[in-house]
Amino acid sequence: MAAIEAERSEPVEGLRARVLAVDDDERNLLAIAEVLGEVGEVVCAQSGEEALRFLLKEDFAVILLDVLMPNLDGYETATLIRRRERSKNTPIIFLTAISKEEAHMLRGYDVGAVDYLFKPFDPVMLRSKVMVFVDLHEKTREIERNAAREQRLLEQALKAKSDKLDAERALRHSEARQEAILASLPICFHARSAEAPFAASYVSKGVERLTGFPPSRFLSHPDFGLSRVHPDDREEVTRSLSAACETGSYGCEFRWRCANDEYRIFFDRGVVSKDDAGLELLGTMQD
CATH class of the missing domain: 3.40.50.2300 (Response regulator)
Incomplete structure (x- = not known):
């Protein structure tokens, strides 16, 4: 049969x-x-x-x-x-x-x-x-x-969690590596408001090497950066940063009073970034 x-x-x-x-x-x-x-x-x-x-x-x-x-x-x-x-x-x-x-x-x-x-x-x-x-x-x-x-769902959930943890670890590693690279450069990367007094929302660690002040000083005082620009240069800096909203970019040279109370000449340039939160200036500053 x-x-x-x-x-x-x-x-x-x-x-x-x-x-x-x-x-x-x-x-x-x-x-x-x-x-x-x-x-x-x-x-x-x-x-x-x-x-x-x-x-x-x-x-x-x-x-x-x-x-x-x-x-x-x-x-x-x-x-x-x-x-x-x-x-x-x-x-x-x-x-x-x-x-x-x-x-x-x-x-x-x-x-x-x-x-x-x-x-x-x-x-x-x-x-x-x-x-x-x-x-x-x-x-x-x-x-x-x-x-x-149920076993498949559990395995999928565990894999998703594992993938998320791996991605988070990779992101933290990438951010730490990027921060280390930025800190080693004789340059400061920053992000700040497009409106006076142009309060900083991000400042790289390189700013301390240039100015003697840590990033936290700029982040905790909205007008700190502009207030230490030489009085004779402050109006030009304000005009250059304000005009960036129309031109899409900016560049200015100015004297800035560092932590040792001495003025140092810096060149700052950047572009305008727009998102749901509004306009923001992304730039670099170097001597």
């Missing part, structure tokens, strides 16, 4: 549960397939050896196993099934036409059977018994699918 084979994989929603029917009499297999056609996908094997080959590659909701078969009988086949990790928990229902004596039934239960069906079997009873295990199998697969989905 034709065999149906499939590779093992994660439970896929929508696939019918498989029932493995094992009997050396093809007529019995045809009858089982007919009765269980609407219950699940019936896979037929005509020997214990063939059944074991199916169980290497497929998962089944339940196994219907004939007791009397040539070579490997049902008891021997069940014993081998139970030894395999993949199939050790698959329910086995023995099919038998032999005596209903307790000794025979105990032997079946001893090798792992969960139930017996006696030939000739009643179709309603067969369908009813198999349905119990098919329903249980479906519920188990649903739990496995949900667990797999």
Whole structure:
């Protein structure tokens, strides 16, 4: 009888549960397939050896196993099934036409059977018994699918968090490297308001090398930068910075009183930047 084979994989929603029917009499297999056609996908094997080959590659909701078969009988086949990790928990229902004596039934239960069906079997009873295990199998697969989905979501969340942390570390490293480069240059980078007194919103560490004042001094006092421009140069500096809003850029040279109270000549040039917050002057200052 034709065999149906499939590779093992994660439970896929929508696939019918498989029932493995094992009997050396093809007529019995045809009858089982007919009765269980609407219950699940019936896979037929005509020997214990063939059944074991199916169980290497497929998962089944339940196994219907004939007791009397040539070579490997049902008891021997069940014993081998139970030894395999993949199939050790698959329910086995023995099919038998032999005596209903307790000794025979105990032997079946001893090798792992969960139930017996006696030939000739009643179709309603067969369908009813198999349905119990098919329903249980479906519920188990649903739990496995949900667990797999939750695991994927967890892994995605952890990866996203890890990627975010990596990006933040890379950004901090880049910013620190950039700040170190800027601090090593004999130049000051700055950002400030486009309106008088042109309050600074950013000043690089290079300003301390040029003026003797740390960046915090410029950031905490809005008019600090303009107030220390030489009185004779202050009007020209103000005019140059104010005109930048129309021209898009500026450049001016002026004397500036440093921390040692000595005037030093600086050249400041920059461009206008526009965003949702308004206009801002981005520039560089060097001596």
